[in-house]
Amino acid sequence: MNTRGLRSQLKDSVPVTGLCPQAGPYGVQDSLRRGFSSVKNELLPSHPLELSEKNFQLNQDKMNFNTLRNIQGLHAPLKLQMEYRAARQIQRLPFLPSSNLALDTLRGSDDTIGFEDILNDPVQSEMMGDPHIMTEYKLGVL
Amino acid sequence: RQRTRPQLLRAENTMLNTSTKTPTGGFSFENTRRNAVLEANLSEKGYSAPNARKTGTTIAGLIFKDGVILGADTRATDDMVVADKNCMKIHYIAPKIYCCGAGVAADAEVTTQMMSSNVELHSLSTGRPPLVAMVTRQLKQMLFRYQGHIGSSLIVGGVDVNGPQLYSVYPHGSYDKLPFLTMGSGAASAVSVFEDRYKPNMELEEAKQLVRDAITAGIFCDLGSGSNVDLCVITEKTVDYLRGYDQPVQKGLREGTYRYKPGTTAVLTKTVTPLTLDVVDESVQVMDTE
Secondary structure: OOOOOOHHHOOOOOOOOOOOOOEOOOOOEOHHHHOOOOHHHHHOOOOOOHHHHHOHHHHHHHHHHHHHHHHHOOHHHHHHHHHHHHHHOOOOOOOOOOOOHHHHHHHOHHHOOOHHHHOOOHHHOOOOOOHHHHHHHHHOOO | OOOHHHHHHHHHHHHOOOOOOOOOOOOOOOOHHHHHHHHHHHHHHOOOOOOOOEOOOOEEEEEOOOEEEEEEEOOEEEOOEEEEOOOOOEEEEEOOEEEEEEEEHHHHHHHHHHHHHHHHHHHHHHOOOOOHHHHHHHHHHHHHHOOOOOOEEEEEEEEEOOEEEEEEEOOOOOEEEOOEEEEOOOHHHHHHHHHHHOOOOOOHHHHHHHHHHHHHHHHHHOOOOOOOEEEEEEEOOOEEEEEEEEOOOOOOOOOOOOOOOOOOOOOOOOOOOOOOOOOOOOOOOOOOOO
């Protein structure tokens, strides 16, 4: 395996699951872990805030970058996004939680406290991913 | 071989948590569907799911000559039952900024604590004392983000470089800037007192009396408010947190006793049945008394 430039080959997104969103390991619906499936469950969010909260950070960034582009020109968001991408790669091993200090500093959220710091702090989560599987997935060997 | 290995490993995945997403903090909506199903089941049988405890409040604020006075009652209700007879509804945000909270008790509490931390961090990073308008802006942006699901209505009052200011923020994120404000279930009763007797630039004692009267009107005319009146007087120089400033509702003293005199009930017959008990086992445990 070519170990040079390894970091640039790391996957940082989850693949699309396909036609059955509730698929378990064998491709059929996984009732034990994901509950009963219904068309309503898959199409509609379970809570009005679920979608907006999942995409909140993304939407904020998009809005801010758009404003910045309108004020200062295209170069400003391009440079910032390059810095974001670099900061996002500073992580620990795949199964360990990272404080994302550089990313927070860039975003300016290092001196604010929101619900994402109080509730469900990933540092205090009771479950951890399996180290071998997560590392293999990240390296693309899985 | 290459094809079977990933499937085997995916079977292992199910035993351990191998979601490859990085976990983020914040609200988790995993249980909303389950809760909806549970509530539907309960309502079929005639029961209802438990509700969040509301404060059932009268809170009021007033700008007088030298500063701001905030007032609140001290009752917290759980539907129709009084949950807390003496809770504190005036929360600290910054040395010269205080906030009264109404609505869902937990939401108001957590929101004001988060605001207090944010204000401290912000003023440390700017190097200046915080502005009341800044607190209001952060509050309204956060409450709008959650579209009113965080049910806390707040009155923010304080003194900063721009003078004394008073804002009210509603659960959906709108705000008002006015010289006198009331919120909560007893708001209508309290605002009627303000509308009647408010004048700009009142003196301290007159203003304190007016706020006390407004909160007392809320206490007597609204079932959700009760117990004592708390006041917080904020001026440029001092902050006076007067907890239990007035106690319009005292618990009544019992006039007589309801005990019966011994001998009221006549004894007609008396039978004694001794119970014989055999000693089965005897054990001695020595205590260390030294």
